[in-house]
Amino acid sequence: MCDLWRETTLKPVPQGAIPQQIRGVLREAPVAEWIKLYRRAESTPSPLPTFVPSPSPSPVAAGPQNPLGTILPTVNQLRNVGIPLAVLAVFLALAVGVVVAAVRRFRGTRRTL
Numbered sequence: 001m002c003d004l005w006r007e008t009t010l011k012p013v014p015q016g017a018i019p020q021q022i023r024g025v026l027r028e029a030p031v032a033e034w035i036k037l038y039r040r041a042e043s044t045p046s047p048l049p050t051f052v053p054s055p056s057p058s059p060v061a062a063g064p065q066n067p068l069g070t071i072l073p074t075v076n077q078l079r080n081v082g083i084p085l086a087v088l089a090v091f092l093a094l095a096v097g098v099v100v101a102a103v104r105r106f107r108g109t110r111r112t113l
Contacts, residue, residue, distance in 0.1 A: 073082055
């Protein structure tokens with residue numbers, strides 16, 4: 001029951017000050033004036049659904065099988081694993097190529113000295 005923007009204190013309040021403040025406020029204004037209910041519409045009881053058994057669907061026949069089976073990866077496997085792995089392999093190959101070229105270059109200059 002404090003107005004933080006007006007009545008904030010850094011000191012501890014005396015024993016029983018907060019309940020006394022609450023009693024004083026309740027004497028001044030009834031609680032019903034503080035409460036506001038925002039309703040969209042009046043609540044009406046909705047009818048309960050009745051249970052009507054429905055027939056179970058017949059099993060669906062399996063579609064045509066892919067003749068390649070699981071040899072080729074799925075689209076998700078390509079997107080999540082294959083393509084990022086291929087990009088990483090290309091960068092790794094380029095890095096190895098640069099290192100090999102640098103080693104050959106420095107060995108060639110050392111032999112000529």
